[in-house]
Amino acid sequence: MFKLFKWLIPVVLVVLIAGGGLFAGCEEKATPTSVTITPTEDYNPIRTQHTLVALVKAEDGSPVSGTTVEWILNRAPGAVGDIVCLDGSGAKKIDNTYGIVKTDSNGEARITITSAREGDTDITAYVPGISDPAVHKQFAVKHWVDLTAVFPHDAINAVGTTHVLTVKTGKVSDGTPVGNVPVRFTIVGNNPAASFKEANTSSTTYTINTDPYGFAAVTLQQVTPVQGTNIVRIDILNPTNPDFVLMTKDVTKQWQATNLGITKVGPEQIWLLDQATYDITVENTGDLTATGVILTDEIPEGMSYVSSDSAGTVSGNTVSWNIGSLNKGESRSFKLVLQGTQAGLWVNTVVATSNEVGTATAQATTRVLPAPEVVIKKTGPSGVFTGFTRSYSLAVTNTGAAALNDVVVTDYLPDILSYKSSTLAVTVTGNQLSWNLGTLNIGETKEIIVILGGEKSGTAVNTATVTTREGATSTDSLNITVLGAPGAHMSLIDSSDPVAVGDEFIYTIKVTNQSESNSLHNMTIVGLIPGEVIYISADGPTQFTAVGQEVRFVAVAELKPGETVEFQIRVKATAAGAAVFNATMRWDEFGEPIVNQEGTTIFKPQT
Secondary structure, eight states: OHHHHHHHHHHHHHHHHHTTOTTTTOOOOSOEEEEEEEOSEEEEETTOEEEEEEEEEETTSOBOOSOEEEEEEEOOTTOOOEEEEEESEEEEEEETTEEEEEOOTTSEEEEEEEOSSSEEEEEEEEOTTOOOTTTSEEEEEEEEESOEEEOOOOEEEETTOEEEEEEEEEOTTTOOBOOSOEEEEEEESOOSOEEETTSOTTOSEEEEEOOTTSEEEEEEEESSOOOEEEEEEEEEEETTEEEEEEEEEEEEEEEEOOSEEEEEEOOSEEETTOEEEEEEEEEEOSSSOEEEEEEEEEOOTTEEEEEESSOOEEETTEEEEEEEEEOTTOEEEEEEEEEEOSOEEEEEEEEEEOSSSOEEEEEEEEEEEOOOOEEEEEEOOSEEEBTOEEEEEEEEEEOSSSOEEEEEEEEEOOTTEEEEEESSOOEEETTEEEEEEEEEOTTOEEEEEEEEEEOSSEEEEEEEEEEOTTSOEEEEEEEEEEEOOOOEEEEEEESOSSEETTOEEEEEEEEEEOOSSOOEEEEEEEEEOOTTEEEEEEEOSSOEEEETTEEEEEEEEEEOTTOEEEEEEEEEEOSOEEEEEEEEEEETTEEEEEEEEEEEEEEOOOO
16 A cells, blocks of 8 residues: 555645645745654544654754655554544645645645554654654554543532542443543642642552542541642543553642531441432531521432432432521431442542522542342252152352352252261251351352252252342252162073083073162163074063174063063073173163173083
């Protein structure tokens, strides 16, 4: 692209100059020898504009007017930024990355750029009139960040009180909070003397990073109560390079003496959607009656009005009370109830005014915490036999946006189950098992493995719950059936032993349900014939298949208590040797296969 422009520029200039166009009437007054760019490096929020200035000078240091400056936004991979406009004589924007302009009477040529997304813009200012290629161009870089800030407004406070200055940082693109952004507060012209409560008393500057909700706050206080004005400069610093200031604002705090005193007390923190009650008291501390006293409360963005105990006027985010007159020493008290509607650190300010000079201000800062959430999940087998044990999992997860404390899990066992062991220390009280998991961080899961035993036949609900100090709870249940344990016996015998080669004989498999009260279900038999014999036929209570040396019987659907079934496989001896027949039995109520063997001696008769 740059090569194309280098080819086009002479043609464009010849046409425009010949026609009295682009730079007509703008002549170079001296020979340029140097060019500088201001600034050479800077940071800006995305979707804003930034102007860079190229200054062209002659050898004696005087500015050169009427000389051509080519502005180029270099398009490296991932580069961002576009030209908005050019400022100077005969400005010509070729496209979003290239433009030409002549310096003005001050030797300056300007370019204004912007970017809609994060990244870097590499900028070149090229002066063709400078003959020395080592100095005929200068470079600058603009770093664009997806960050903006909401600054506090100027305010008036009564002398001797404190004032909280709160900054909120968020993304330009979608408004979501941005944490861990350094914010520097500096008291400018410290007269009357003031300091930051959070800093050393002798320090007039304090730097703090924004919290996860994008808030940074500092408390301004007077060293000695006196009327006057303080200016606090607030700098938003680059999170990756704190030497650079992204944004700045001066906030004016005026301290006034007043005959009115006001206090406001409320909770330091509440959960999201909970209510906060504030006690507000206004008092005439002067020697004369205060007239036309009006109390105004500004409800912050993250809270909403619920109620107050005295008649007032509600308009938008303001609650106002018209108190009238307050005699010497007289006071009035009010209660204001607000609901936390958005997580964050919110400053609720109340102001008392009167017909007399001066106002009184009080603030209450409340942090609205995200609602706590927790989930418990109990998993494990739905059935267990009497006298046997099974393993169950209790998994607890913090699914909210705040850490949970005093996390207690309780498992309520029905009488058909009994506790055997667990992976964590447990407190057993009757049929109740309790574990204290302590703190559960955001997104964290803690698991308890508990071993339970079947005590007696029956079906019951096994319920587990979790509770927390913050009030978050969860419950989960399993339907568990305890069965009487069935038992089965399998015997295996050959009809003849030893057997001569060429003779036929039978393997008999007999299965008995030894349980007194429980049936066996889906019982299968698989016989594996040894290599010294061949399959002839089979017989049994169910159908079967014979493939190669394996005979597989279809499952017996139910074998009742005390019932016996018999399976037979007829074979023919074909080779002498020690033949071993294998029979494998499975059924639903027993998790592992049962294997039995029968050995048969096969000999070759003498001829």
